[in-house]
Amino acid sequence: xxxxxxILLLLAIIGFSNFINHxxxxxxxxxxxxxxxxxxxxLPLGIHVPIEPELFFILFIxxxxxxxxxxxxxxxxxxxxxxILLLALGLVFLTVFVVGYLIHxxxxxxxxxxxxxxxxxxxxxxxxxxxxxxxxxxxxxxIMHILEGEGxxxxxxxxxxxxxxxxxxxxGVFSFAEASWSFLVISxxxxxxxxxxxxxxxxxxxxxxRLGMEDVTLHMLIQLLTPFVIFYIIEHFHLSxxxxxxxxxxxxxxxxxxxxxxxxxxxxxxxxxxxxxIYILNGLVFVLLGLQIPNVMNEIxxxxxxxxxxxxxxxxxxxAALLFLRFLWVYVSWWGGWLTKxxxxxxxxxxxxxxxISGVRGAVTLAGAFTIPYFLAxxxxxxxxxLIIFIAAGVILVTLIVASVFLPLLAISExxxxxxxxxxxxxxxxxxxxxAAIKSIRELMNDDNRGASVSIISSYNQIRNRLTHExxxxxxxxxxxxxxxxxxxxxxxxxxxxxxxxxxxxDLETIYLMNEHIQRMRxxxxxxxxxxxxxxxxxxxxxxxxxLQIFVFKDKKRLKKxxxxxxxxxxxxxxxxxAAINYLKTQMTAENEEIYLLIIGEYNEMILKFRLxxxxxxxxxxxxxxxxxxxxxxxxxxxxxxxxxENGKITADVTRKLRKQINIREAYWMExxxxxxx
Numbered sequence: 001x002x003x004x005x006x007i008l009l010l011l012a013i014i015g016f017s018n019f020i021n022h023x024x025x026x027x028x029x030x031x032x033x034x035x036x037x038x039x040x041x042x043l044p045l046g047i048h049v050p051i052e053p054e055l056f057f058i059l060f061i062x063x064x065x066x067x068x069x070x071x072x073x074x075x076x077x078x079x080x081x082x083x084i085l086l087l088a089l090g091l092v093f094l095t096v097f098v099v100g101y102l103i104h105x106x107x108x109x110x111x112x113x114x115x116x117x118x119x120x121x122x123x124x125x126x127x128x129x130x131x132x133x134x135x136x137x138x139x140x141x142x143i144m145h146i147l148e149g150e151g152x153x154x155x156x157x158x159x160x161x162x163x164x165x166x167x168x169x170x171x172g173v174f175s176f177a178e179a180s181w182s183f184l185v186i187s188x189x190x191x192x193x194x195x196x197x198x199x200x201x202x203x204x205x206x207x208x209x210r211l212g213m214e215d216v217t218l219h220m221l222i223q224l225l226t227p228f229v230i231f232y233i234i235e236h237f238h239l240s241x242x243x244x245x246x247x248x249x250x251x252x253x254x255x256x257x258x259x260x261x262x263x264x265x266x267x268x269x270x271x272x273x274x275x276x277x278i279y280i281l282n283g284l285v286f287v288l289l290g291l292q293i294p295n296v297m298n299e300i301x302x303x304x305x306x307x308x309x310x311x312x313x314x315x316x317x318x319x320a321a322l323l324f325l326r327f328l329w330v331y332v333s334w335w336g337g338w339l340t341k342x343x344x345x346x347x348x349x350x351x352x353x354x355x356x357i358s359g360v361r362g363a364v365t366l367a368g369a370f371t372i373p374y375f376l377a378x379x380x381x382x383x384x385x386x387l388i389i390f391i392a393a394g395v396i397l398v399t400l401i402v403a404s405v406f407l408p409l410l411a412i413s414e415x416x417x418x419x420x421x422x423x424x425x426x427x428x429x430x431x432x433x434x435x436a437a438i439k440s441i442r443e444l445m446n447d448d449n450r451g452a453s454v455s456i457i458s459s460y461n462q463i464r465n466r467l468t469h470e471x472x473x474x475x476x477x478x479x480x481x482x483x484x485x486x487x488x489x490x491x492x493x494x495x496x497x498x499x500x501x502x503x504x505x506x507d508l509e510t511i512y513l514m515n516e517h518i519q520r521m522r523x524x525x526x527x528x529x530x531x532x533x534x535x536x537x538x539x540x541x542x543x544x545x546x547x548l549q550i551f552v553f554k555d556k557k558r559l560k561k562x563x564x565x566x567x568x569x570x571x572x573x574x575x576x577x578x579a580a581i582n583y584l585k586t587q588m589t590a591e592n593e594e595i596y597l598l599i600i601g602e603y604n605e606m607i608l609k610f611r612l613x614x615x616x617x618x619x620x621x622x623x624x625x626x627x628x629x630x631x632x633x634x635x636x637x638x639x640x641x642x643x644x645x646e647n648g649k650i651t652a653d654v655t656r657k658l659r660k661q662i663n664i665r666e667a668y669w670m671e672x673x674x675x676x677x678x
Contacts, residue, residue, distance in 0.1 A: 013036045017283065028403070034290040037288070037289070037291045041290065041291045048291075056371055062227040064278065064281060065156070066249040067227075068152045069249020069253065070250070072253075074254070076145035076148075077145075080149060085153070086329075087154065087329070088154040091154070092120075092123040092154050092161065094325065095122070098119075098325055099321055100119035103318065109305075111169060113165050116168075117166045120368075121158065121392060122392060123158040124155045124361070124368075125150060126151065126362025126363060126365070147358060155242065158364070166372060169382070169383070186239050190240025190243035190247075194245060194248045194251075195251050197229075197248065198230065201222065201226050201229075216269050223252075224277070226252070230244050281363075282362075285363040292389070293390075296390045297390065311391075318391060322399075331352055350410060357410070358407065361400075365395070366392060368392075426650075426657065426658070428649075434467070436639065438461075441460075441633055444632060449629060454604070456633060465598050485596065485599060486599060488583070489580040492579055492580050493576040506572070510568065513569060514573075573606070581600055581604070634666050638662060641658050641662075
């Protein structure tokens with residue numbers, strides 16, 4: 001029960017960290033998780049989570065790398081293979097030797113092989129952090145693809161080098177020639193073995209489907225077990241389990257792209273399940289780091305062998321060395337002629353700096369540090385194990401903090417802070433929220449709610465049209481053009497009525513009412529303020545007339561006659577709207593298509609409302625559908641605003657402004673529907 005409660009607490013911390021990040025997106029989630037875990041470890045709850053090295057690798061690293069392999073862009077991976085390999089292999093091995101010797105020189109008590117192990121585990125960058133950076137900092141897509149490819153490949157190369165260095169420390173035996181040959185065998189064997197086993201898993205799922213077993217739960221279970229089983233089997237044969245799960249992920253991605261009859265339900269469940277699983281695993285890694293920090297700190301700070309200030313200084317020196325070496329390697333790779341312009345254009349110093357700082361260490365570094373054994377082969381304790389873990393944890397923290405502080409500063413010239421750019425930011429954000437709302441409505445649309453969905457989409461398209469043309473150099477011209485088109489459409493409606501009058505198909509009272517309606521619509525186009533006054537006067541006049549009919553005259557025959565006339569007028573308005581739509585379609589061109597489609601959409605919405613009003617009881621159901629769909633659309637807008645804020649696309653004040661505007665529109669919407677109900 002105690003272990004169960006501990007797991008619940010850890011999961012609660014992961015969830016709470018996301019809650020905090022929702023309001024403070026400028027603080028990376030890993031830092032929040034580490035801080036919360038440190039606070040938890042400081043409480044007198046006696047929480048202690050022992051970590052078994054091999055279990056840690058298979059439990060965390062296997063699914064994380066499998067998922068990364070499934071989602072990496074294989075086309076870009078192959079296209080940019082040379083710069084990616086220069087970073088993922090060249091930089092990793094350079095880091096192992098240069099930083100390894102530096103660590104041994106700074107801390108002579110750490111043997112050279114153990115120093116190489118620490119340098120190796122510090123060499124991989126965190127692909128999750130790279131994903132967060134891509135959304136917060138404007139960088140060319142090519143650079144981002146390199147970062148993603150490097151983050152995937154250097155996990156494997158760094159961890160393989162780490163395992164060799166740890167083995168050399170434990171056994172005390174190391175041969176460079178033998179290690180080089182073993183590295184090739186283990187790496188190639190692991191990659192090929194992982195790809196082959198992934199193929200067998202895929203064939204198994206195909207056979208199961210051909211037997212008529214389309215059970216999503218079964219297929220999802222096989223998919224979840226795949227990285228753990230492959231990693232275990234490959235490691236059993238002393239090959240690289242790390243590369244095996246990367247290869248397995250890539251093979252699964254290839255099969256997913258080529259699958260002829262994919263189950264949509266399985267795809268949805270798979271995406272949701274893996275998103276949750278990877279988030280929990282990444283979170284657990286950093287929470288476990290936070291839980292270990294107090295014990296490691298006490299062991300380091302209370303030991304007479306270490307000076308507290310010196311240990312912190314060592315972390316800063318090693319971090320600075322890693323960043324400097326990364327900057328130098330990237331600079332030399334591009335400006336030293338190792339890459340041609342056809343492979344990759346030479347970036348500026350600013351972009352190289354962003355690429356350097358984005359080399360954040362994370363889950364893989366910590367996972368590897370925890371796998372360092374407690375004892376050597378001769379039974380002695382592994383030299384300075386606690387110090388090595390503490391340095392690894394310190395480097396993770398420092399790189400996270402450096403990235404969160406300096407990347408926004410490097411990107412500030414892209415975002416700017418002038419009032420004009422702020423207004424542009426607001427406008428773009430509004431357009432994106434409108435698009436998000438429309439997308440959410442389209443996803444909810446079905447045969448039953450199609451009318452309500454189209455009605456709300458039409459209103460959002462009107463908002464989008466206003467946003468597109470406001471503060472535009474051609475906005476006045478477009479407004480004039482829109483007014484002319486609307487007046488032409490009303491002229492078509494009037495001509496339609498005149499034709500019916502000549503043919504004797506309508507009586508004089510109906511002609512008078514329809515001409516009055518057309519005149520009001522013309523006023524609405526030419527003078528909005530006058531139209532509002534006229535509109536309210538018509539409502540008051542009709543309300544008084546209806547009250548007189550009910551309470552004064554009490555003429556049931558007259559009321560019945562009026563209801564029949566109203567139905568005829570509704571049908572007539574529908575026919576007039578159709579005539580206007582037919583005219584607009586004949587006049588539409590590629591240049592003015594947007595305005596014509598907007599007006600046609602308004603006419604279609606009007607026709608829909610008239611038809612629902614004629615059906616009576618169904619209009620209530622339609623109104624309820626509109627309320628439900630609009631509520632979800634408002635939520636989609638809020639979600640998009642939060643997403644933009646978390647990704648650094650909009651500032652906190654812009655976020656507050658947009659949220660306030662949504663709240664006001666929602667209040668008006670609710671008030672309007674409340675009045676309609678009563």
